Amino acid sequence: MREDMMKAIARREEVVSGVRQVLIEGLGVRRAPDEIDPDAPLFGTGLGLDSVDAVELVVGLEAKFGVHFAQGYMHRRLLRTVGTLADAVIAVLDAPRGPDAA
Amino acid sequence: MKSTSDPAPRAAVGITGIGAVSSVGLGASLLEGALDGSLDGIRAIERFSTEGFQSHLGAMVPGFDGRGDGDLALDFALLAAREALAHAHAKIDGRPGRIGLVLGASFGEPDTRLARLTERLAGALGIAGPRVTVATACTSSSNAVGLGKDMLDADAADVILAGGTDVLTPELFAGFHALGVLGARPCAPYSRDFGTTLGEGAGFVVLERVPDARRRGADVLGLVLGYGLSCDAYHATSPDPTGAGVARAIRFALSDAGVTRESVGYVNAHGTGTDANDAAEVKGIDSALGAASLPVSSSKSFLGHAQGAAGILELLVTLLALRAQKLPPTTRLEGLRRGAPADPVPAPRAHAFDVALTLNAAFAGANSAIVLGTANARLDETSGARDVPSRPVFVAGLAALAGGLTDIAAIAGRILSGERIERRAGECDVSRDLPRAEPRGLDPSTRFAATTSARALADGGVAVSGELRDRVGVIAAATACSAASCEEFRVSIERRGLASLNANAFSRLVLNAPTGAAARLLSLRGPASTLSTGRGGGLVAVAYAASLLCRGPLDVMLGLGFDEVGGGTGDPDGAEGAGALALTLARGPVRLASWVVGAPGGAGDGDGARATVDAALGPRSASEIDLVLSDGPVPFEGARVVDLGSILGDAPSACGAIACAVAAHLVRAGGLRRVLVATRGGGASAALLFESEREGARA
Numbered sequence: 001m002r003e004d005m006m007k008a009i010a011r012r013e014e015v016v017s018g019v020r021q022v023l024i025e026g027l028g029v030r031r032a033p034d035e036i037d038p039d040a041p042l043f044g045t046g047l048g049l050d051s052v053d054a055v056e057l058v059v060g061l062e063a064k065f066g067v068h069f070a071q072g073y074m075h076r077r078l079l080r081t082v083g084t085l086a087d088a089v090i091a092v093l094d095a096p097r098g099p100d101a102a
Numbered sequence: 103m104k105s106t107s108d109p110a111p112r113a114a115v116g117i118t119g120i121g122a123v124s125s126v127g128l129g130a131s132l133l134e135g136a137l138d139g140s141l142d143g144i145r146a147i148e149r150f151s152t153e154g155f156q157s158h159l160g161a162m163v164p165g166f167d168g169r170g171d172g173d174l175a176l177d178f179a180l181l182a183a184r185e186a187l188a189h190a191h192a193k194i195d196g197r198p199g200r201i202g203l204v205l206g207a208s209f210g211e212p213d214t215r216l217a218r219l220t221e222r223l224a225g226a227l228g229i230a231g232p233r234v235t236v237a238t239a240c241t242s243s244s245n246a247v248g249l250g251k252d253m254l255d256a257d258a259a260d261v262i263l264a265g266g267t268d269v270l271t272p273e274l275f276a277g278f279h280a281l282g283v284l285g286a287r288p289c290a291p292y293s294r295d296f297g298t299t300l301g302e303g304a305g306f307v308v309l310e311r312v313p314d315a316r317r318r319g320a321d322v323l324g325l326v327l328g329y330g331l332s333c334d335a336y337h338a339t340s341p342d343p344t345g346a347g348v349a350r351a352i353r354f355a356l357s358d359a360g361v362t363r364e365s366v367g368y369v370n371a372h373g374t375g376t377d378a379n380d381a382a383e384v385k386g387i388d389s390a391l392g393a394a395s396l397p398v399s400s401s402k403s404f405l406g407h408a409q410g411a412a413g414i415l416e417l418l419v420t421l422l423a424l425r426a427q428k429l430p431p432t433t434r435l436e437g438l439r440r441g442a443p444a445d446p447v448p449a450p451r452a453h454a455f456d457v458a459l460t461l462n463a464a465f466a467g468a469n470s471a472i473v474l475g476t477a478n479a480r481l482d483e484t485s486g487a488r489d490v491p492s493r494p495v496f497v498a499g500l501a502a503l504a505g506g507l508t509d510i511a512a513i514a515g516r517i518l519s520g521e522r523i524e525r526r527a528g529e530c531d532v533s534r535d536l537p538r539a540e541p542r543g544l545d546p547s548t549r550f551a552a553t554t555s556a557r558a559l560a561d562g563g564v565a566v567s568g569e570l571r572d573r574v575g576v577i578a579a580a581t582a583c584s585a586a587s588c589e590e591f592r593v594s595i596e597r598r599g600l601a602s603l604n605a606n607a608f609s610r611l612v613l614n615a616p617t618g619a620a621a622r623l624l625s626l627r628g629p630a631s632t633l634s635t636g637r638g639g640g641l642v643a644v645a646y647a648a649s650l651l652c653r654g655p656l657d658v659m660l661g662l663g664f665d666e667v668g669g670g671t672g673d674p675d676g677a678e679g680a681g682a683l684a685l686t687l688a689r690g691p692v693r694l695a696s697w698v699v700g701a702p703g704g705a706g707d708g709d710g711a712r713a714t715v716d717a718a719l720g721p722r723s724a725s726e727i728d729l730v731l732s733d734g735p736v737p738f739e740g741a742r743v744v745d746l747g748s749i750l751g752d753a754p755s756a757c758g759a760i761a762c763a764v765a766a767h768l769v770r771a772g773g774l775r776r777v778l779v780a781t782r783g784g785g786a787s788a789a790l791l792f793e794s795e796r797e798g799a800r801a
Contacts, residue, residue: 027606028542048540052339055280055605059598071156 026060119190119308125161161301161406178304179267190308198230202259206242206266208410233785237613239464244413248329265306268410277608291373294437301406305414330354333630334467348386367455373400398443466618499562575628579639585668638781640758641788663759677751681759703782718789
């Protein structure tokens with residue numbers, strides 16, 4: 001495996017772990033980190049989050065990763081799972097002209 | 103709220119005075135402008151900065167922009183209350199102990215007791231009768247009017263000043279902003295633009311029994327025919343999208359008023375302007391009233407959402423509409439949205455109607471509906487003055503939590519031996535009593551309320567499912583918002599700023615949040631309310647639960663009281679815990695033989711507590727009482743009086759409810775025939791008598 005790919009995987013792991021931390025510490029989800037499946041739905045029947053939690057989740061991620069999501073960026077599709085959230089965070093972190101360009 | 107041995111006809115309750123402070127100015131008469139569609143109280147907020155927010159609008163009371171918001175809730179309330187009392191020519195210096203106050207208030211200052219506001223208001227007005235604070239968020243003031251009517255029905259007072267007050271603070275503004283419900287443009291219910299505009303203000307009605315009012319020559323402006331409460335049992339801040347909760351409140355109200363749905367000529371809706379509220383509410387109205395052509399309008403398009411004062415201000419608009427026989431429009435209607443009422447009253451118009459409904463809905467799933475009638479409503483003879491059958495009420499189940507103890511026999515043992523109980527409740531694990539509950543976001547108050555309610559129902563063998571869910575309700579006493587949630591809210595503002603505060607914690611800053619969560623976890627969809635009287639609140643809650651149960655149609659009512667300590671401001675003797683009784687009409691071994699709420703204790707002739715105790719004893723002599731449980735000194739001679747205050751510590755709302763659970767346990771366990779539970783109050787005295795059915799005590 002190429003080195004930059006390894007790096008990217010390791011980084012995603014790190015972000016996924018940060019997202020889980022926000023869920024556990026910020027939203028009070030009572031699960032061990034590795035019990036939160038990156039692909040399981042967060043809302044509805046999954047972790048049981050709701051629309052108020054969505055607000056808290058976005059604010060928590062902004063604080064955790066020092067990013068700012070432009071208004072309207074965090075739409076429903078990106079809030080689906082831990083994995084989609086991690087991708088959204090990475091996209092903003094990597095955005096060339098600062099987070100608002102995302 | 104008193105049990106009656108003789109079913110007496112209820113006198114109709116009338117409104118004899120009104121007062122208001124709102125975004126359209128000082129004075130109730132200004133609200134008449136609603137009837138020609140000329141009012142608009144929504145403008146840019148100047149009292150505090152809205153920088154960093156996506157909305158800058160508020161429906162602020164004019165003339166107070168230069169002020170801090172420290173005492174505004176009291177100032178608004180004083181202005182409106184004085185206007186209402188002057189309008190009614192109600193003489194307070196006559197019999198101050200026979201004038202009561204029911205104040206609806208929503209978001210208190212974190213870490214303070216909401217009932218203090220009511221006590222300060224009563225003190226300034228010279229009101230010495232029973233005082234109750236209703237804290238059901240945005241239904242607070244409408245629920246207050248309903249409870250005020252009940253208190254007149256029960257002869258707890260001769261005059262009741264009922265209403266509400268609320269102030270728009272930066273924290274409230276930020277909280278609703280975080281929830282995403284504030285519109286960038288002014289609140290326009292049923293129109294293309296979604297979103298609400300918060301407001302503030304205060305309003306009061308003076309309520310009297312109509313024969314009393316006529317006797318003293320007072321004008322009766324209109325009638326409060328009845329009211330209904332319900333709980334969505336759905337979500338902390340989102341309404342049940344089916345509108346079923348709203349429909350239940352309407353049905354309870356029509357049944358209470360004894361009017362048919364066909365007689366309702368107008369509905370003043372909660373109509374906040376948000377998509378979630380308006381669509382659900384209209385579905386509820388359609389399902390309960392079924393008339394496609396019924397005029398339905400929202401006054402929030404000009405008053406904004408005045409939160410704890412919303413219900414009373416909208417009731418006043420409705421009352422003025424009934425008097426003028428004219429409909430207040432939903433202003434700012436532009437491009438009707440899907441789900442709007444068939445007739446949202448786009449412009450004011452003349453309308454002949456005798457009966458109107460005002461609806462409100464709140465955080466924690468509380469819904470309320472009030473049935474108003476014209477002063478001379480031509481209704482059949484049962485309306486508003488029907489007989490209330492005296493129905494025996496029994497204790498189906500009970501539970502208590504104190505000092506980490508949940509075994510009622512153990513708690514009773516400690517109380518009878520006078521052994522001090524730990525002030526802290528310890529870890530309260532919800533998984534044992536509510537195995538399916540997601541514990542996330544449940545603060546200690548909610549854990550106390552939910553687990554104790556669950557155990558009281560389980561103790562009574564009540565399995566809440568199917569249609570029974572609509573016929574079980576909960577009335578709780580609470581003292582302050584959860585200290586843990588207040589702290590979480592405060593820390594989120596400190597760390598992240600107002601604009602990014604914790605919306606979850608914000609939704610728990612209403613006194614009724616634990617009650618609503620308990621109702622949601624247990625699927626209790628009947629009437630739900632949360633009140634506060636300071637000391638003795640738990641007794642008043644159980645009495646209110648019993649009174650609603652008698653009126654039905656209900657199977658079980660929970661009476662609950664809970665307290666949580668914490669934060670830096672609590673007093674060292676502050677204690678926490680919870681108590682609950684599941685009351686039913688089905689015969690059982692323990693009967694709640696009487697429940698009485700009255701003026702709080704005092705010295706000499708003004709000793710309301712003595713009159714309350716005497717009324718609860720009825721024909722029984724003091725020597726027939728085996729034991730008295732109290733939360734402080736009570737005027738009673740002739741039996742052992744155990745003061746739970748010295749054993750449990752200062753748990754104003756929980757103590758009375760725990761005392762009721764212990765009393766019912768001691769009667770059920772077989773040893774005692776009659777146990778009286780009494781308080782001097784607080785804002786109101788109360789006395790409840792628990793009697794064994796085995797001894798043939800039904801004489």
